[in-house]
Amino acid sequence: MSALTIRAPHEHEREPLLAFVRAELGAPRTPREQAWQQALGPPRCLGAWRGAELVGAVLGRATAVRLGDRVRTFTLISDLCVARALRGGLARASPYVELLGAFFEHFGGSERDLVHFGTPVERSWRAGVGQLGYELLRPGLVLVRALPTVRGADEPGQTVRVVEHFDHQALWLDERCCGAWGASVVRDAAYLNARYADAPEAPYEALGCFDAEGVLRGLVVWRAARLGGEALALVLEWLVPDAEPEVAARLDAALARRAAARGLGHAVLLVPPWSKWFTCLQTAGWLVRPADIALAVRTFHPRHDASWLREHWWYGLGELDLA
Amino acid sequence: MPVPVVVSVRPATAADAPAIREAFQRAFAAVDAGFRARTAAEWEWLYRPQAGHAAPAVVAVDEAGCVLAHYAALSLRAEFDGVALRCAQAIDSFALRGAPGGLARRGGFGACGAAWAELHFGTGPGRHAFVYGLPVERAWRVGAGLLGYELLHENLVLSAGAARETLRAAPGLEAEELAHFDERPGGYETLRTGRALRLVRDAAYLEWRYVACPSRAYRRARLVRDGRLRGFAVWRDGVYGGRRAGLVCELVTAPDDAPARAALQAWLAECSRAAGLDRLLACVAPAQPEFVADQRLGWRVERLGNPWAARSAWPRWPVRALAGRHEPSLGDTDLV
Numbered sequence: 066m067s068a069l070t071i072r073a074p075h076e077h078e079r080e081p082l083l084a085f086v087r088a089e090l091g092a093p094r095t096p097r098e099q100a101w102q103q104a105l106g107p108p109r110c111l112g113a114w115r116g117a118e119l120v121g122a123v124l125g126r127a128t129a130v131r132l133g134d135r136v137r138t139f140t141l142i143s144d145l146c147v148a149r150a151l152r153g154g155l156a157r158a159s160p161y162v163e164l165l166g167a168f169f170e171h172f173g174g175s176e177r178d179l180v181h182f183g184t185p186v187e188r189s190w191r192a193g194v195g196q197l198g199y200e201l202l203r204p205g206l207v208l209v210r211a212l213p214t215v216r217g218a219d220e221p222g223q224t225v226r227v228v229e230h231f232d233h234q235a236l237w238l239d240e241r242c243c244g245a246w247g248a249s250v251v252r253d254a255a256y257l258n259a260r261y262a263d264a265p266e267a268p269y270e271a272l273g274c275f276d277a278e279g280v281l282r283g284l285v286v287w288r289a290a291r292l293g294g295e296a297l298a299l300v301l302e303w304l305v306p307d308a309e310p311e312v313a314a315r316l317d318a319a320l321a322r323r324a325a326a327r328g329l330g331h332a333v334l335l336v337p338p339w340s341k342w343f344t345c346l347q348t349a350g351w352l353v354r355p356a357d358i359a360l361a362v363r364t365f366h367p368r369h370d371a372s373w374l375r376e377h378w379w380y381g382l383g384e385l386d387l388a
Numbered sequence: 389m390p391v392p393v394v395v396s397v398r399p400a401t402a403a404d405a406p407a408i409r410e411a412f413q414r415a416f417a418a419v420d421a422g423f424r425a426r427t428a429a430e431w432e433w434l435y436r437p438q439a440g441h442a443a444p445a446v447v448a449v450d451e452a453g454c455v456l457a458h459y460a461a462l463s464l465r466a467e468f469d470g471v472a473l474r475c476a477q478a479i480d481s482f483a484l485r486g487a488p489g490g491l492a493r494r495g496g497f498g499a500c501g502a503a504w505a506e507l508h509f510g511t512g513p514g515r516h517a518f519v520y521g522l523p524v525e526r527a528w529r530v531g532a533g534l535l536g537y538e539l540l541h542e543n544l545v546l547s548a549g550a551a552r553e554t555l556r557a558a559p560g561l562e563a564e565e566l567a568h569f570d571e572r573p574g575g576y577e578t579l580r581t582g583r584a585l586r587l588v589r590d591a592a593y594l595e596w597r598y599v600a601c602p603s604r605a606y607r608r609a610r611l612v613r614d615g616r617l618r619g620f621a622v623w624r625d626g627v628y629g630g631r632r633a634g635l636v637c638e639l640v641t642a643p644d645d646a647p648a649r650a651a652l653q654a655w656l657a658e659c660s661r662a663a664g665l666d667r668l669l670a671c672v673a674p675a676q677p678e679f680v681a682d683q684r685l686g687w688r689v690e691r692l693g694n695p696w697a698a699r700s701a702w703p704r705w706p707v708r709a710l711a712g713r714h715e716p717s718l719g720d721t722d723l724v
Contacts, residue, residue, distance in 0.1 A: 194706065200532070201539045201708050206674060338542060338691050353689040355674035359708055372528055375542075375695075 069113045069120065069160060071167040078119075082112050086122050089146035097265045102126065102143065102386065105259050109140050109172050113147070113164055120148040121160050123168045127178055128384070129251045131243060132369070136251060140172060142183035143386045162192045169197065173365040180374065181363045184385060190361065198363050200371035202378075205356035208334045208346050210317075212298065213325030225319040228271040231257040234281040241306045247377025248369070250384060252304065260383060261286050261301070269301065272319050274312045283312035285320050289327055290388055298324035300334040301383035307341045317349055335382045358387060393450055397499045399507065400445035404455065405431060408447060411455040415482035422627070429602040434479075434722075440465055440592050443479070446503045448496030457483040457496030459504045461519060462722070465588040468518070468705075468713070475587070476508065478521030479722045501535045511701045518585065518710065520698040522721055531697055538707035540698035540714065543629070546670045546679070546687040548653075550634060550660035554685040555653045555668075563609040563621065563655035569594040573617050579640050586715040589640060597719060598622050598637065604724075606637060609655050611648050618648040623659040626724050628669055629693035634660030636670035637719035643677055653685070671720075675712040693723070 074082045083099050094102065103110075106126040113121030124144040129136050147160045172178045182202070185193060193199030231254040239252040250256065261269040274283040286302035298320065305313045324332055334351070335358070336342050347353065360380075364370050382388050400408060409431050416423045435443045445460035461476035483497035511517045520540060523531055531537035548555060557563070569576060569591040577590035587593065598606040610620040619641030626635045636656055641648040653668075660668055669692065672679045683689065696716065698707045705713075718724045 190708070191706070194538070203542060204539070204674065204708065204711055206542070206544075338544060338689070344688070344690065347683070347688050352680055352683045353674070354680055355712075370529070371539075372525060372532075375539075 068115055069163060070115075071111055071113045071121075071164060073171070074110060074112045078112065079110070082110065082119060082122050083124075085112075085119050086124060086144050086146055089122075089148065090144060095265070101263070101265050106140075107138070109142075109168070109178070111164065111168050111171060113160060113167075115151075118148075120151050121164050122146055123164050125168070125172070125181070125183075127172075129256070130179075130248055131246075131251050132179070132248045137179045138177070139180040139182060139248075139250075140178040141384065141386060142168070142181055142185075145185070145189055159192055161189060162196050165189070165193065165197055169363055169365075173363065175366045177365070179364065179366055179369060181365075183361055184358055184387065185361050193361060193363070199361045200363070202360040202362045202371055202375055203337075205358035205360075206335075206338065207354055207356040207358075208336065208343070208351040209354045210321070210332050210334075210346075210349075210351040212329055212332055213321050225272050225274045225315050228273040228281075228284070230262050231271070235284075238281050238284060238304055238306075242304055243379070245307060246379040248374065249379040252302070257286075257302075270323065271302075272316060272323065274305075274315050274319075282306075282309060283316050285316045286383065287320060287324065287332070288388060289324070289329055292333075295331065296327075296329050298327070298329045298332040299382055299388045300332060301388060302381060303334055303336055303342060305342065310345060313342065313345065314349070317346070333382075335380075337379060339376060340379070358382075358385065360385070395449065395451045397446060397448045397496065397503050399503075400447045400458070400460070402436075404447055405435060407449075407453065407455045408445070408458055411484055412458065412480055412482060415484050418485060427603060433596075433600060433602050434462070435460075438596060440588075440590075441596065444504070444508055445480075446500040446507070448483075448500050455484075457500050459497065459500035461504065461508070461516070461521075463508070463516060465590075465593065466518070466586060467588055468585040469583045470581075472588070473518075474514075474516050475518040475520065475585075476516040477720065477722065478519060478523070481527070497530070498534050501531075505535065509699065509701060515701070517701040518698065520696060520720075522694040522723065523697055524694060528695070528697060536699045537697040538699065539695055540707055540711050541673060541696040541716065543691050543693045543695045544674075544689055545628070545692045545718075546672050546682055547633075547690045547692075548657075548668045548670075548682075548685070548687040550657045550666050550668055552657070552686045555650075555657040557651035557654035558647050561611065561613070561647055561651040563611050563652050566608040566610050566620070568599055569608070569620075573612060573615060575617050576620055576640070579617065579619060579642055580715065582643075583713065584715045585710055585713045587720055589638065594620075594622075594638075607659050609652065611641075611651050613648075618642070618645060619652050621652040621656055622719060623656050624724055625660075625663045625665060628718065628724060631667075631669070631692060632665065633667040633669045634663065634665045635718055635724045636668055637724050638717050639670060640717075646681065649678065649681075650685070669718070671716050671718045673711065673714055673716055676715055 109125035125140045125142045127138040127140045130139045236253040268288045271286045283305040287300045442463045448457040459481045461478045466475040607623045611618040621639045622637040624635045
């Protein structure tokens with residue numbers, strides 16, 4: 066029988082719990098970044114105590130997802146950690162399994178979070194697949210383009226410019242894009258501002274393509290990052306209606322110019338393989354490459370299982386906590 | 389109409405073949421508009437144990453001896469990490485409509501799949517540690533829930549126009565058409581070495597798969613230079629994922645032998661043009677270096693067909709890890 070007490074933290078326990086996560090995970094995030102991430106969506110947080118000692122934690126954040134004519138929540142599990150002394154391998158009663166199982170029980174359900182997802186480390190995978198119903202949604206595949214190859218110069222009437230702050234047009238654009246998608250984050254101004262415009266240290270740049278009337282026709286959000294020793298432009302959002310290839314060409318060209326000017330070698334974009342842009346951007350010179358970002362899902366509704374999500378869920382690097 | 393009752397779930401024998409084939413035709417004709425009945429000769433070719441492969445199966449039968457459900461897999465020689473082993477390709481598995489439970493867990497199909505796994509899946513001698521297949525969506529859901537299927541590869545193919553200028557051989561490197569794989573020099577299985585998970589594509593396998601098949605016509609070619617085999621390819625005019633194209637059943641060279649690969653791709657393109665087909669389709673896993681190299685020659689990644697599902701009995705090698713080591717080809721499936 067487990068000696069752990071697993072529950073949501075009381076208000077006064079939240080900050081010690083976040084500090085515990087930073088310490089156990091080697092402080093990959095500053096306190097400010099961590100607070101920002103927790104504030105991005107309704108936080109999902111459980112701690113595990115042995116007596117009075119905090120020995121484990123799971124952190125996640127829920128995001129509003131449009132699913133048909135309803136809005137549901139999908140939750141990204143961003144952090145899972147257990148005190149070093151308790152890491153006893155992958156046994157059935159491992160604290161990882163206990164913690165995650167409790168998390169799913171507490172927050173998941175057909176009328177609660179419909180999907181929990183993340184990019185687990187190997188030990189979580191092993192416990193999760195065998196005992197907690199994890200499934201691989203998709204092996205990591207990204208589109209990569211070499212920089213700079215600039216084409217599609219702006220023509221009179223449409224301009225690409227940096228978007229400092231999102232307004233009501235964000236939702237208009239999202240609604241023009243999402244018609245063919247079965248499930249996708251509601252990319253309204255509140256979401257995009259919280260996720261990108263208000264991020265600590267301002268690492269993101271949003272490029273909007275506007276027509277002569279000032280209507281937002283397409284959007285790219287990217288940031289510079291080092292991965293595998295290479296300086297890359299990671300594209301977090303690619304939001305272009307399927308029927309507007311000229312908008313895509315302009316944003317692609319602007320991204321290439323901006324990223325090349327920063328001395329970056331390649332741009333990396335994640336779109337689902339069923340997306341029109343998966344095909345079109347290959348024609349424009351992007352190559353499909355494997356990437357070490359396998360996405361795991363735990364779903365709580367039989368109709369929206371991993372097979373369904375694979376074919377219908379639009380997500381990109383922006384939904385993950387990798388960048 | 390009385391509901392048939394499963395009275396026995398047992399390994400199939402050679403004597404069951406006519407009844408299984410008859411039930412197979414009924415099951416697939418009911419759900420696949422493009423289904424083509426399989427001849428007795430083709431059934432014999434596929435299921436009769438021969439040197440190097442077999443196709444163990446389990447059937448559920450009713451009290452009259454009628455086959456209600458069937459689970460089978462081709463047992464094939466493979467290698468992983470340089471070690472010889474057997475893997476299995478799930479094929480022809482079905483439950484007749486009206487059979488108790490249908491494809492559900494407690495039905496004949498579930499019982500057959502579970503019995504097959506009990507008999508043949510695992511890491512012991514004579515067992516299969518790696519089972520794969522390309523199930524349709526409904527079978528996928530049953531397989532994931534009941535038989536431990538996991539996603540191995542998405543339904544992606546490489547696609548190229550047969551007229552592409554980049555699919556040209558370098559001067560002096562031309563593939564030669566091949567009647568049989570036992571012509572010298574051999575060594576087909578030695579072209580790829582290393583730690584990947586792949587079928588053993590030796591002359592015996594290739595001869596069975598692409599020469600002895602009684603119902604499908606394949607064109608075969610190899611590239612020999614200085615008396616040494618540099619690569620081989622197998623092509624077929626066929627339909628994959630609902631699209632007719634020149635199907636690259638095999639394209640095997642050493643990983644770093646780009647000229648040999650280009651020469652064989654030129655031959656494959658020529659086969660397609662000669663057949664009036666404007667497109668080539670091939671299967672290359674994303675982790676293989678050729679996946680990106682071929683895109684640089686103008687191949688594009690498309691979604692087509694069904695995803696690859698697999699099950700692994702190796703605790704250290706879950707399916708998601710094997711995906712990075714697996715070197716598949718369209719010819720690894722029974723669809724081409």
